[in-house]
Amino acid sequence: MNPADSLQFLEHYGVLILPALVVAEQIGVPLPAVPALLGVGALAAHGRINVGLVLAAITVVALAVDLTWYELGRRRGAVVLATLCRLSLEPDSCLRRAQRVFVRHGARGMLVAKFVPGLSTVMPPLAGVFAVGRVRFALYDLAGVLLWAGTWLTLGYVFTDAITLITARAALLGQTLGLVAVVTLAIYIMFKYARRRLFLRRLRIARISPVSLKQRLDAGDDVAIIDLRTPLDVAATPYAIPGSRWLAVDAIDAGEAGQLRGRELVLYCA
């Protein structure tokens, strides 16, 4: 489907398409909800779509999905988050990033979470794990959805001429443009996946068993032990290997990294 057809398709089915795209994003599937929102905004400027109806549909569906994730987080705890992060493009940092936002801003972080890919999926179950009250969660989630959708719809509305022009130009390139975008995205995902697999393979070779670590510690070897558990993990098991340091990796500054660089590090998680 070329971009001009996409606008026509949005005009007829926007009330169904937009909520579907939002749901897909909320369960971790990266689909282009933002371009669709811009398109709906641009159509609304010419009176070709009922923007209020689209916004209401998005809000109802997004709240329903987020409340489901929230309840799952509240009842099942960190297991839900771990499963969600496995689907993420950045599985190593997805949960830590969300926790950092939550610890720093509390439920208010949900106001901006929808603007950050990956974060919007993890924040609702995280709010459940952190036992944010249901009403408080629903209000912040509602505000976050309205802010996110409203921003892109407004931008589409304001820049309707530019969007129409871009759509017309893109229509000339037709399917070639779509193909280039899809291939580029596929190469990017494959590159990230391959790099991660290679690194994890190297790490598997370098693993140390608990028995070997104990022997080395008893022998007085110079080994720095780093506790990489999340605050939630530490709360669940409030014990640590003697002499270990609890470190948030993203909090290691250049000086600290310099001190650790020459040393052997043993990392442990939960």
Next chain:
Amino acid sequence: MALLLARQGLTRVHPLEGGLAAWMELGFPVQSVQPPVVAVDERADRTPSRAA
């Protein structure tokens, strides 16, 4: 996590097999730590402290 450390130039890294659970299962010594506050209270101190 190890990937993030590697980006900081920390490459002599050994992940502990089985993590803390495996260490505790073998009955090796542990120290108790004060759990971080994870409730949503913006004023709370969330830095865990280690007890000897």
